[in-house]
Amino acid sequence: MAKWMIANKKADFDGIAKEFGITNITARLIANRLIDSRENENQKCNTQTVDEYLHGDVSMLHDPAGMADMEKGARVMLERIKAGDKIRVIGDYDVDGICSSYILVSGLSLMGATVDCVLPDRIKDGYGLSIKLVDDALADGIDTIITCDNGIAAYDQAQHAKDNGMTIVVTDHHEVPKDGDKEILPPADAVIDPKRQDGTYHFKEICGAVVAYKFLQVMAGLLDDKKDEFKAFFDEKIIFAGIATVCDVMELRDENRIIVKESLKRIPYTSNKGLKALINVNGLNAHEMSSFHYGFVIGPCLNATGRLDLATRALSLFTCEDEAEAAKIAGDLKAMNDDRKDLTKKGVDEAIEMVEEQSQKGNLPKVIVLYLPKVHESIAGIIAGKVKEKYYRPTIILTRALDGGAKGSGRSIESYDMFEHLSACKELFTKFGGHKMAAGLSLPEENIEILRKRLNDECELKPEDFQEIVHLDMVMPLKYATMDLVREFKYLEPFGTGNSKPSFAQRDVYLLSGRILGKNRNCGKYKVSDGTGKILDMMYFGDMDKWHGFLTEKYGQDGLDELYAGTAENMKVNIAYYPDINSYQGRDSIQIIMNDFV
Incomplete structure (x- = not known):
């Protein structure tokens, strides 16, 4: 069983609640997300930081100029565009690489560049810039290479490009290689990475697409024309920066949270035909999307191309201007992801069978x-x-x-x-x-x-x-899980790494009845009570074998059978949960989602 750790952070919860018109519970949740140590409680959780958390917008994004070489790299690229160079963007085969490549190609084209893009083949080329990709660019008459989401560790590859007379600009977000305390930067004309020691950028944990986005902002700021076009461009492309931020598992704090929030706000109005087609083929409502849909629906479809085909297929979806073709590509991506899921399930089943064989021999x-x-x-x-x-x-x-x-x-x-x-x-x-x-x-x-x-x-x-550790926000009796409270939790979105969905603990929850659901019988729905007479629906989407094993050990097979027969008596469990709203046939009701039990 997992070990539960309940947050015990201190702040003026009543004052925060009164100042911002929220409940004390929500004030506690915000404090839990802002405070990372007892020593900085007052600095991390005060009126200003709570206001920024609740109401942050694009005006609060950090100045890109704080990244070392940012303006230098922007001027280099503008000079190469003016000189008529053939420019190649070299990205990566994951979602961040695809989105950052799309942002860069679109932005450079808007600025008048002759530009194309190459994404490496996962199996043949491996990750990032390679000698082969440099040689391919030379053979194609490319004058300038700009990387995105890779390049910071490509010392030999950058040197090879320079030795052959090429201009090379690196934009990346990964850790800078070091020899002791000394950073080893690739010998490029400019190296932009928020993790460089000599930069002053306020927040280092951004993805490659955000670096590319901010690089173009600096380039646009050095130009005097196309102001309206640039505004529309950046309003649209922040959608893709947000998708990449979630899919690259960046922590949703500081400006990352703002970027994803803005992305979700704008995605219903995207003009990108490919993205609209991908939303439609997955049966999503763009007005109701969350970071979950980025990470577990949109992202896997894009990632599947880099896993089972070529990532350029996903890039072509975003650059497609024909609706019929966009719909076809989106359908192909979804089918590929479905194949990937099937392959993954077979692989997981095979792996678990092997582990179980070892375990049965007493040799886990x-x-x-x-x-x-x-x-x-x-x-x-x-x-x-x-x-x-x-x-x-x-x-x-x-x-x-x-x-x-x-x-x-x-x-x-x-x-x-x-x-x-x-x-x-x-x-x-x-x-x-x-x-x-x-x-x-x-x-x-x-x-x-x-x-x-x-x-x-x-x-x-x-x-x-x-023993796995489960971090919980607080103990909260089920009776406090109301529709108004759950709706208030909207202020905390988007949820994800670094800004987790609220999670609560409750002892002695009575199990009254249950049903097993799903095509693969992989989830359960239960009627539960907290002993005060309030009855709620509870869903569980975790490991059903583990859940049933726990109940059988505690109440026997007869107890488990009675639960699903609707005749359970005095079956009690301690649960970790979060409250949710279930919308069905136009009616909303409260349900709780169990994510752990002891």
């Missing part, structure tokens, strides 16, 4: 390393994430690589620094990289078992480290 490893040779290498990371979630153990999924050997991805837990432990056996790999919570690696097949044994023999994780 501390670090799970699985070789699934037939799984498409592009979904190894997704499968690793699913297995990690189920067993809450560091997980590495390896597949057979197209060019021989094995290739895969790892996902970790809070108490295990995956990059550090992989670094300790780096001689086993032909290539690896990553950070504390995730990694990518390639190695000869004969080294897989050696890796599995080394990681487990050297693992110092204790039983308590395998």
Whole structure:
């Protein structure tokens, strides 16, 4: 069972509630999201910061000039446009790379550039700028390369471009490589990255699309014409910056939250035919979209092209001007994502079967390393994430690589620094990289078992480290979950990493009856009570086997059967939940969503 941690942050909740006309509960939720340590409670949560949280808009976005080389890079690009250079944007194959490439190509075209774009093939080219992509550009008569969402680590590739007389501008948002404390920047004409030490940019955790967006803002500010066109351009393209921010799992705080909020506000009015087609083919209402739809509907459709095809297919969706063609591309993307989901489910099922076999032998490893040779290498990371979630153990999924050997991805837990432990056996790999919570690696097949044994023999994780921690906002009895309160939570949106959906705890919730729902019988709906006579609907979308196992252990199989027969008596659980509004046939009602139980 997970360990629950309930926030205990201090602020003038009554004063905040009175000042902004909200409930004390919502004031507490805002404080929980603004305060990150006891030492800075007053600085992080005061009238000004709460006002910015509730009412932040584009006027509060930070000045791009704080990024090192920002104006220098903008002037370089304007000079190259004026000189008539052929310019190539080189992006990445994920959502951030696709959106940042689209923003840059559209903006440079508006400024009169002769520009095209290349997105690398995930399998053939790998991530980011490569020598091959530089050579391809030279062969195509390209004079200038500008990267987006990559390039900060492309030292040799940038040098190769410079040695061949090219202009190169890097725009990226990833960590800058270092030798000790010294940053190693690629030898480009300009290197724009908010994480550079010599910059003064206020907020460093922005995605590549936001860097590209702000780069174009600086370029536009150096021009005297097209003011109205530029305003319309930036009003539209912030939609794509918001999509990329969510899909690249940037924390929704500071200006990221403003960008996503503005994106969601404007997406119903987008003029982009491809984006409208993608919304329609997925059956979404643009006026009711949330960051959830960005992260779990729109994003996966765009990502599927980079996984199972070429990411240029998604880019062509955004640049398409014909509605019929846009609808066809959007349909193809959705079909591709459906295929990806099917492949992922098969891979996850195979992985879980392997882990269960090990577990039944009393040998559930501390670090799970699985070789699934037939799984498409592009979904190894997704499968690793699913297995990690189920067993809450560091997980590495390896597949057979197209060019021989094995290739895969790892996902970790809070108490295990995956990059550090992989670094300790780096001689086993032909290539690896990553950070504390995730990694990518390639190695000869004969080294897989050696890796599995080394990681487990050297693992110092204790039983308590395998206990997942669930962070909750407060204890709140179900009787406080009202329609007005849930509607007030709209002030806290958009939700996501760094700005989580409100989550509450309640002890001794009575289970009265239940039904299993879904095509795959993978969710449950229940009638519950808090013991005061108030009865609510409760939904659970988590691991049904784990839920049923918990109930059976506590109340026996007869108790579980009685729950689904509607005759349960005195079945009580402690739940972690959030309240929601269920809209059905024009009627709204309160329901609660259970996300954990003890």
